[in-house]
Amino acid sequence: MTTHSEMPEKPLYRAPGIFLQFPNLIAAESTRHGGVSEGAYASLNLGGSTLDKPENVAENVRRFFNALQVPLERVAKSHQIHGDAILKVTEPGRFETFDALITGKPDVQLAVTIADCTPILIFDPVHNAVAAIHAGWRGTVKHIVQKTVAALQKEYGTVPEHCYAYVGTCIDECSFEVGEEVAEHFESAYKRADETSGKYFIDLKLANRDQLIHAGLKNENIEVSAFSTVLNNSDYFSYRHEKGVTGRMLATIGMKTHDL
Template identity: 60%
Template sequence: MSVSTQPARPLYRTPSIFRDFPHLVAAESTRHGGVSPAPFDSLNLGLNTDDTPENVAENRRRFWQALSIDPTRVAASYQIHGNEVLTVCQPGDYQGFDALITCTPGIALAVTIADCTPVLIYDSARKAIGAIHAGWRGTVGGIVAKTVAQMSREFGTDPTDCFAYIGTCIDECSFEVGDEVAEHFSEQHKYFNQRAGKFYVDLKKANYDQLKGAGLADSNIQLSLHSTALDVADYFSHRLEKGKTGRMLACISMVENG
């Protein structure tokens, strides 16, 4: 299991787990480098916020341009905090899916995040990719394991050939939950804080264990060192900022003819 480090205040960060694959573009945006005013300052990429559409459009233009990705080749879905996986053959806007997979070069898969866990997967043998939005409900619903299984069915993916990045999300010490949420998580993915009288859940560990359980090697999984709640100067946190904030994107794409 590796970890990521990059210079402070970039427009996006690139997972180092994918650095040996030059035909692969993978990134996770920060909140820097955009035009949106507070409380969406500044690189708000979320379409469903109270920010102006003009600001979001300009922010998205800057993000995709920085990655040399054609925005007309992006596939994304209106996420519902579920565990449905869509096999994508064409770019476009979809509805009701929290994970997207494809084996088509040139399509960029993107998920929107602001505390939930983004997971990016690359099958280095079959040349297939996946992008996952794992909220607590999706995590409980096994969305990461379900995505790997669907890649295996659709593309013949062998999990031992896969590399994965578990991205920036709310950290264990900040994700306080009630009993009605905690009861869905196993003991190794939560702890009870006696002083607060509340459970705290580790989404990164829960999704990491799903990847391991699906067959990925420990050395092929990278965990972000960052936290949306602890590093709110660099990332948007829906919980910490009480819903008045922007959204990030995590994306992955295979370059055509790469």
């Protein structure tokens, strides 16, 4: 399933269509449009670890969450290390070394940073629990998505088949060329050999979608982004395509209460 809501021509964000049926859920993925950053970071760079001016990043973050009507003091983020550590978030804030965040608290808006790696957002509408996952190739081979679904089950009683999920915009298979040292970690279903170069192409979207299915989610409850950070580089930042000098996007999910 690949659908997106109707948005203006150069939106600050795109809202996954799979979540639009839930009016009290805020879920979105930023683009590179609508910010104040310049040059390689133009324009909505949301990455604080870049060499962009901090005041520009701060303004961009304000604009993004303002567009979603989310107060900044309700955002929870973590410095990501391409691992498989999962944090149960009980209060908003800035955390360290976690690549997946889960919460059952309303008005705590989870966010992960991306610029080629795969963001995955999950919503359990029965127990009102959400997850935001950052899955690069290392996190993918460590099965961070399946581990996060297991964490939702343990912490909130989540039944996977009741969940909805979005596999977000990342580097697509045709652009993610790797050597044997990376390819060897992936099953054959997720890698394609290039006999001319001796390299491989890895499909992160498919690998993470399948992890959701293996964890128990229904295929019809999963949306996969139609976009690519490389092929659609005019709309998204790509660390690889732009040789490391570029901005970052955010993928975010959270439940709101009626006082927002």
